[in-house]
Amino acid sequence: MNPGYELPLDEAAYSFGFLDEYAKREVRRAILKAVSIPGYQTPYASREMPMGRGFGTGGLQLTLSLIGPGDTLKVIDQGSDDSVNAVNLRHFVELTCPGVDTAERTAEATLIQSRHRIPEAPLTEEQLLVLQVPYPDPLVVVEPSEGKRKIMHGEGDYSRLLTKLYEDIVQFDEITISHRYPTRINGHYVIDPSPIPRYDVPRLHQSRALILFGAGREKRIYAVPPYTVAEPLAFEDVPFRTEDFREEHGNRRACARCGAKDSFLDEIILDGGEKTYQCSDSDYCNQQLAMRSAAVEASA
Amino acid sequence: MNKILEVRNLSKIHGRGCPQCFDTTGPAQDTNICPHCGSVVAAHDVSFDLYAGEILGIMGESGSGKSTVVKTLFFDETPTAGEAVFFDGDAQYELFSLNAAQSRWLRNHRFGMVYQNPHLGLNFNVSAGGNIAERLLMSDIAHYGEIRSRAKALLARTEVLPERMDESPKRFSGGMQQRVQIAKALATRPPLLFLDEVTTGLDLSVQARILDLILEIQQELSTAMIVVTHDLGVIRLLAGRTLVMRYGRVIEAGLTDQILEDPQYAYTQRLVASAL
Amino acid sequence: MGYVAIKGGGRAIEGSHAAVEALRAAEGEAGTPLSLSTIENQLRLLTSRVLSEGGLYHPRLAALAIKQFQGDTLEAAFALRAYRSTKPRLLETPVQDTSRMRLIRRISSAFKGIPGGQLLGPTYDYALRLMRLDLADESSEAFRAVARRFMQGVPDTALPDSFPKVVDALRAEGLLPPLAPRTQEAFDITREPLVFPVPRSAALATMARAETGSLLAIAYSNMRGYGDVHPTIAELRVGYLPVMLPHPVTGEPVEAGEALITECEVVAMYEGNNSDGPPVFTLGCGACFGHNEVKAISMAILDRALQKGMRDGPRNPSEDPEFVLLHVDGVDSMGFASHYKMPHYVTFQSDMDRLRTTQSKAKASAKGVLA
Numbered sequence: 001m002n003p004g005y006e007l008p009l010d011e012a013a014y015s016f017g018f019l020d021e022y023a024k025r026e027v028r029r030a031i032l033k034a035v036s037i038p039g040y041q042t043p044y045a046s047r048e049m050p051m052g053r054g055f056g057t058g059g060l061q062l063t064l065s066l067i068g069p070g071d072t073l074k075v076i077d078q079g080s081d082d083s084v085n086a087v088n089l090r091h092f093v094e095l096t097c098p099g100v101d102t103a104e105r106t107a108e109a110t111l112i113q114s115r116h117r118i119p120e121a122p123l124t125e126e127q128l129l130v131l132q133v134p135y136p137d138p139l140v141v142v143e144p145s146e147g148k149r150k151i152m153h154g155e156g157d158y159s160r161l162l163t164k165l166y167e168d169i170v171q172f173d174e175i176t177i178s179h180r181y182p183t184r185i186n187g188h189y190v191i192d193p194s195p196i197p198r199y200d201v202p203r204l205h206q207s208r209a210l211i212l213f214g215a216g217r218e219k220r221i222y223a224v225p226p227y228t229v230a231e232p233l234a235f236e237d238v239p240f241r242t243e244d245f246r247e248e249h250g251n252r253r254a255c256a257r258c259g260a261k262d263s264f265l266d267e268i269i270l271d272g273g274e275k276t277y278q279c280s281d282s283d284y285c286n287q288q289l290a291m292r293s294a295a296v297e298a299s300a
Numbered sequence: 301m302n303k304i305l306e307v308r309n310l311s312k313i314h315g316r317g318c319p320q321c322f323d324t325t326g327p328a329q330d331t332n333i334c335p336h337c338g339s340v341v342a343a344h345d346v347s348f349d350l351y352a353g354e355i356l357g358i359m360g361e362s363g364s365g366k367s368t369v370v371k372t373l374f375f376d377e378t379p380t381a382g383e384a385v386f387f388d389g390d391a392q393y394e395l396f397s398l399n400a401a402q403s404r405w406l407r408n409h410r411f412g413m414v415y416q417n418p419h420l421g422l423n424f425n426v427s428a429g430g431n432i433a434e435r436l437l438m439s440d441i442a443h444y445g446e447i448r449s450r451a452k453a454l455l456a457r458t459e460v461l462p463e464r465m466d467e468s469p470k471r472f473s474g475g476m477q478q479r480v481q482i483a484k485a486l487a488t489r490p491p492l493l494f495l496d497e498v499t500t501g502l503d504l505s506v507q508a509r510i511l512d513l514i515l516e517i518q519q520e521l522s523t524a525m526i527v528v529t530h531d532l533g534v535i536r537l538l539a540g541r542t543l544v545m546r547y548g549r550v551i552e553a554g555l556t557d558q559i560l561e562d563p564q565y566a567y568t569q570r571l572v573a574s575a576l
Numbered sequence: 577m578g579y580v581a582i583k584g585g586g587r588a589i590e591g592s593h594a595a596v597e598a599l600r601a602a603e604g605e606a607g608t609p610l611s612l613s614t615i616e617n618q619l620r621l622l623t624s625r626v627l628s629e630g631g632l633y634h635p636r637l638a639a640l641a642i643k644q645f646q647g648d649t650l651e652a653a654f655a656l657r658a659y660r661s662t663k664p665r666l667l668e669t670p671v672q673d674t675s676r677m678r679l680i681r682r683i684s685s686a687f688k689g690i691p692g693g694q695l696l697g698p699t700y701d702y703a704l705r706l707m708r709l710d711l712a713d714e715s716s717e718a719f720r721a722v723a724r725r726f727m728q729g730v731p732d733t734a735l736p737d738s739f740p741k742v743v744d745a746l747r748a749e750g751l752l753p754p755l756a757p758r759t760q761e762a763f764d765i766t767r768e769p770l771v772f773p774v775p776r777s778a779a780l781a782t783m784a785r786a787e788t789g790s791l792l793a794i795a796y797s798n799m800r801g802y803g804d805v806h807p808t809i810a811e812l813r814v815g816y817l818p819v820m821l822p823h824p825v826t827g828e829p830v831e832a833g834e835a836l837i838t839e840c841e842v843v844a845m846y847e848g849n850n851s852d853g854p855p856v857f858t859l860g861c862g863a864c865f866g867h868n869e870v871k872a873i874s875m876a877i878l879d880r881a882l883q884k885g886m887r888d889g890p891r892n893p894s895e896d897p898e899f900v901l902l903h904v905d906g907v908d909s910m911g912f913a914s915h916y917k918m919p920h921y922v923t924f925q926s927d928m929d930r931l932r933t934t935q936s937k938a939k940a941s942a943k944g945v946l947a
Contacts, residue, residue, distance in 0.1 A: 020664040026767075043769040048657035053911025055918065078921045085918050087585040116922040134915070146898055147772045155401045159437040160423075166433045167426050169444060170466050172934040173941070178926035197926040217908045219769040235444035243929040266921055267928070280922055 017064040018096040023047050027065035027221070031212060034223040039189030041136050041153070046219040056089055056115055058214030059132035062221065063113045066128065069099030074109035079117040079264070079280035089113065106283050116179075118200040120263050120284040123209035125226060131194040133215035136222065138182035138192040158182075158190050162233060169238055181240070182233045185224055190233065193224075199242045199264045204230035245277070255279045258288035303387055304492060304524045305350040305373075310382030312368050312548075315339025317380065325547060327567065332363060332547040342368040343548045346382070352491065353522035357539025357556060359529060359571075365548040366528045370494040372396075373526070374413045375403045386410070388491065408438040412485030412523075416497035418477035421484065422469050428455060428480045429465035435487040454483040458513060475506035479513070486517065493525045499534060511537050532571065536560060544568050600646055615639035624836070624866025625649050629906050630656025631766070631785035633835045633865050650787070650910040657907055665767065670829070671758075672817055674839050674863070675741045679815035684742050686808045686843060692739035697814065699869075742811040743841050743859065752843070753856045772898050779882050779901055783875045784864050787906030794904065795874035798881050798894035805880050807842035807860060814838045814867050839863040840872035844880050858883070 017024060023045075030044035049057040056077075067073060073093055077086040081104040090102055103109050106121045115132040123129060139149040142160040152158070161182055168176045179195045183204060193204060194213055204211060204224050211224040224230055232240040245253045245265050254261045256276045263284055265277040279285035313321055318337040325332050325341040332341050343365035350356050358366040371377040373384060373395065384395040388410055398406070407413075415421045422431050432451040441447055452462050458479040464472070469480050478498055485493055495514065499507040515538060518525060527538050535542055535556060542559050544552040544567070552559055552568050563569045601607065616623050616639040626638040630653040637659065641652035681697025684690045746752045763778035765785075770778055783791060798805055817837050820829040840862040846855040860880025862872040878900055885895030893899045903909065 014662055018662060020662055022664050023661065043771050045765075045767050045769050047661035047766075048654065048907055049661065050655070050658040052654075052914045053908045054913075054915025055911065057911070078919050082585045083919055084585040084589055087589060091586070091589075115918075116920070134912070146902075150771075151400070155404060157404070157438070159434050162437040162442075163423075163426055163430050163434040166437070166444065166447065167430045170427060170429065173937045174930065174934050176930050176934060178930040179923045195920075195923045197922055199926075217912055235447075236442050238444045243926055244933065264922070265925075267925055280925075 014096055016097060017067065018049070018092075019047060019061065019064055023061075024065040027061050030221045031062065031065070031223070034212070034221045035210070035225050037189070038225050038228050039185030039191045039222060041189075041191075041215075041220040041222045043219055044221055046216045049216065051088065051092070053217035054134060055085060056113070056132040057216030058218075058221070059113050059115070059130045059216075060089060060092070060214075061216060062130045062212050062214040063093065063111060064097070066130075067093070067097055067100055067111055069097075071110045072101040072103045072108055074103050074106060074112045074283075075114075076112070076117060076119070076281075076283075077115045079119075079266075079284075080282040082282065085115065104283055105287075116195050116197075117264070117280060118196055118203045118211075120279070120281045121287070123207065125208045127209040129207075129209050129211045131196070131211065131213050133192065133194040133213045133220070134217070135180065135192055136213065136215040136218050136220040138180070138190050153189060156188050158184075158233070161190065165233060165235070165238075169235075175234070175238065175241075184231045184233060186228050189222075191222055191224070193230075197243055197264060198232070198240070201230070201232050201240070202242070206230075253277045255285060255288070258285045259292060260285070260288045263288075301351040301354070303349055304352045304354075305387070306383075306385045307349075307369075307373070308347045308383045310346040310369060310372060310384065311344045311380045312342045312365070312372060312377065313339050313380045314342055326549050327546045327551055330547070332365070341548045343372075343379075343545075346543075346545075346550055348543060348550070348553065350492075350524055350526065352524055353518070355518055355525045355527055355538050355540055357527050357529065357535040357542040358545060359532070359535050359542055360545035361530055363547075364545040366530075366543075366545050367496055368548075369545075370413075370496055370526055370528055374411055374494050375407055376413075386492070408435065409488050410490050410492065412488070412490040412493040414478065414481045414485050414493070414495045414498045416500050418469065418474070418481055421481040422477065424468055424470045426468070427466045428460065428469050428472070428483075431469065431480060431484050432487050435484055439488050450487070451483075454487055455480070457517075458483040458486075459509075473506075474502050475510060478502070478510055482510075482513065482517070486521070486523075489521065491524060493523050495525055495527045497529055498527075500529070500531070514538060532560070544571075596646075610643050612636055612639040612643065615642050621867060622647070622649065624838075624868050625788055625871075626652040626656065627866040628864040628868055628871065629653035629785055629787055630660070631865075632656045632660045635836075650906050653787075654907045654910070660766075665764075667821065668762075668764070670820065670822065671762075672820060674813070674817060674837075675744070676738050677813060677815040677817045677837070677839070678737060678834070679735075679739055679813055681815070682739055682811060682813040684809065684811045686742065686810050690742050690811070691745060692736065695735075695739075698867075739813075741841075743843075746810065746843065746857070750854075751857050752859055770901060773886065774897060774901070776879070776883065776886070779897060780861065780863075780875075780879060782901045783862070783878060783904060786871075786875070786904035787909065788868060788871045788874075790904040790906065790909065791874040791878065792870055794894050794900055795877045795881075798877055798892070802892040803881050803894045805842075805844050805860065805877050807844050807877050807880065809873065809876075810841045810843045810859075812838070812840045812869060812872065814869070836866055837863055838866065838868050838872040840869070840876040842873070842876040842880060 026044060030042045034040065034042040046058060047061060049060055051057060075086045075090040077083040080086065093100060094102060106119045109127065111128050112119065113130040118129065137149055139152055139161060142164060143149050143152065165175050179197050180192050181198050181201050182190050183193050183201055184190045193201060206227050207224060208226055210226050213222045234240040247253055252261045253265060255263060255265060255278050257278050260279055263279045263281060266280045268276050268278060270276055315338060317339045318334060320336045321334040321339055321341055322344055324334050324336060334341060346369055358369060360366045368377065372379040379396055386393045386395055393406060413421060429451040432454055433447045436447050436450060452465060455465050456462055460476060460479050460483065469477050499510055511534065517523060527534065529535060539556045541554065542556045543550045546567055551565050559568065560572055563572050616635050622642060623635055623638050626642055626649055627633060627635060630638060638656060641655040645651035645655065679695060681699060682695045684694065743752060747754060760775060763775050763781060765778055765781045816834040818831045818834050821832040823830045842860040843857045844860060846857055858880060860876040862875030862879060864871050878894060881894045882897050882900060886897060890896035
């Protein structure tokens with residue numbers, strides 16, 4: 001077509017954090033708005049990242065706009081630091097953010113980007129959690145039109161969503177929403193807390209850490225600021241329930257590796273067909289294991 | 301008697317409108333389409349009062365503007381001009397100057413609407429009980445058991461079998477669907493109810509039972525109602541006072557008995573004569 | 577019992593990259609690597625598609641993306657977009673005048689004769705889709721002779737530099753409404769998210785970099801009957817558009833380069849007379865980078881359908897701005913389809929928890945009924 005076109009310079013010319021500075025500034029502005037209006041889905045012009053939409057590009061734009069030299073980043077997917085997508089995202093940040101440390105220990109991280117889990121270890125005021133969001137709007141199950149949903153959010157009209165819960169109980173005697181459990185923030189906006197299990201939803205309530213949600217494909221950013229009320233939608237007489245990890249006799253299952261009885265468990269089918277249960281949060285599992293072997297050594 | 305609603309000079313034009321619209325339409329001109337700009341004058345200069353516990357009938361053929369009046373009052377349509385004040389105890393609302401949230405609140409809490417087409421009033425994707433639950437949930441009732449028992453009681457009152465409350469209204473007969481709509485409209489015990497051709501298209505026996513139900517409810521709850529219909533029989537049975545509309549204008553207004561006994565206008569006379 | 581952890585992710589990714597790279601070179605010793613100029617020239621329609629869907633006019637970079645992603649248009653367009661994310665926006669392009677295009681092709685299906693004449697140019701429209709087996713083992717000599725022969729046959733009479741636009745003639749005759757004055761700045765979809773309702777310029781920009789197949793599918797639904805645009809192509813033109821930018825010092829427009837684009841304007845039947853004045857035809861406009869006629873036509877039809885939907889409310893999917901604009905982006909849709917391949921262990925655990933609980937409740941109540 002047009003001869004004489006030069007190829008651009010190599011990746012070395014990418015700026016810190018990949019995105020150009022204008023883009024980062026815009027994301028930061030959206031973050032400020034999101035924090036100021038807890039639970040409000042702030043639109044922003046999400047940029048294309050060099051990984052697929054749906055692979056955490058919203059979370060990544062938040063992370064890249066917030067991170068600086070001196071920060072320590074932890075990236076997890078399904079609770080694990082070593083799953084393919086977490087490795088990929090961490091690698092990308094290492095490549096484009098020189099001077100940033102990465103860590104697997106939850107306690108060591110200043111910034112945690114996660115998909116589908118909130119770490120088991122309680123977060124602190126000094127930490128920031130970024131969650132990757134595929135669908136930002138909890139009303140999408142009852143109203144496909146974005147224009148109408150925006151009005152419903154503005155007026156705090158969640159009756160159709162609550163009617164869905166009512167219908168669930170009528171039909172199944174249970175609320176059947178498994179993850180992405182609609183949660184009301186600060187008494188007004190109901191959010192989709194990203195596909196975290198119900199087990200993690202109570203961790204949003206009065207969290208000490210700022211929790212940010214980034215939906216790259218749907219171009220929305222929202223926040224649960226520190227010390228904010230977060231209530232999962234439920235009825236007064238049909239309370240919200242988290243995942244049940246009791247076996248048939250009613251005893252809480254324990255992690256087969258570290259023995260923890262207070263963590264979200266992955267169910268694993270072994271080659272022989274029998275099942276085993278292990279912590280989904282790999283760092284938590286390692287910490288528990290270390291504490292246990294320390295205790296064994298101390299008593300020996 | 302306490303006034304509950306005051307409507308003054310309500311007008312609604314579909315289209316862009318022009319200065320000649322009102323002069324060139326109406327019963328005298330025998331049309332509601334403005335010959336200058338092609339706009340439809342659906343209603344013009346409609347004024348009336350409604351008192352607590354009263355049933356007002358609005359009668360006319362299709363295109364007379366009778367449905368337009370209730371649709372603007374229920375915020376389904378925006379009027380072109382006019383005023384309407386809703387008196388609710390000590391509160392008083394200028395209906396046409398409320399913001400979206402205020403009008404939605406009134407719709408959900410203080411007004412009820414029963415449409416001719418049940419698809420407009422009911423959500424067919426949820427059960428009959430769920431339809432009533434939705435309205436209760438709008439009024440911040442958050443106790444499942446209470447919602448359930450109130451929905452059951454409302455459906456029982458409107459003679460829908462409680463065993464069928466968990467079914468979708470899709471599977472109900474037309475008469476049953478109207479009963480569910482009435483139950484839903486009554487869920488918040490609104491002081492004002494709009495009924496738009498609620499029995500049109502139903503079998504005569506079904507019509508009669510629904511009309512009886514509406515009368516009973518009005519007597520039990522003293523709900524004020526505006527009943528829109530083209531059916532003289534409905535007017536005769538329900539309405540104490542009646543407006544007759546033609547081409548967007550009120551051509552006759554007064555006690556129903558008087559209008560039926562001694563219609564003043566040729567149009568009303570023809571209507572009455574044809575029904576007798 | 578061993579620990580079944582999600583481990584070794586890093587090593588797996590490295591291995592997978594090596595494997596896919598090996599496939600790129602699987603031809604082995606006999607193979608020669610594709611040169612970017614080969615891709616850009618011999619796969620020019622593929623390059624066109626990637627350019628327009630990537631939303632970045634850089635044919636050579638597009639050729640590189642095609643090579644790197646082994647011909648996957650979605651991935652290649654995606655790479656261009658991601659590259660673009662790293663670049664600041666230095667200025668806004670003013671409105672460009674497409675009547676100044678240096679054309680290689682322009683046709684009108686509305687009139688037999690149009691000012692400047694029809695110019696069929698390069699197209700497969702009237703080619704017989706028979707396999708040309710002689711191309712299977714084409715020699716370099718034969719290949720080079722093609723262009724030489726064509727250039728020898730070119731008559732000396734030079735084509736005019738530009739052609740008048742057909743819609744201008746329709747406008748002059750009063751069949752199309754006069755150009756409305758611009759009341760607002762063009763919407764920049766790379767800097768602002770779509771929050772509905774959106775202006776027409778946002779719709780046009782979104783469609784200009786939409787995935788060709790998605791755009792075609794929705795436009796086709798309108799053509800078949802889920803809609804009623806019934807378009808006539810007033811003009812379809814392909815050529816090089818001189819890109820005019822303000823001079824950094826004087827501010828005067830100067831030609832910064834040229835871009836190959838395809839532009840299509842369709843005329844559709846008039847609608848009910850909602851405005852003052854006599855009824856007129858309505859216009860739909862489509863334009864995209866590169867040579868991609870199906871995309872430009874689809875876009876023009878959808879532009880017309882969306883204008884109707886924005887005015888009267890959508891009566892079918894192709895008239896619904898939300899439906900069309902949120903579902904035609906290739907980067908968004910392919911990314912989300914691909915993300916389902918990622919682990920969903922935690923959410924599936926939650927799903928199973930709900931199913932097991934409701935199953936056991938159903939069993940318990942069934943027992944209760946029996947007892």
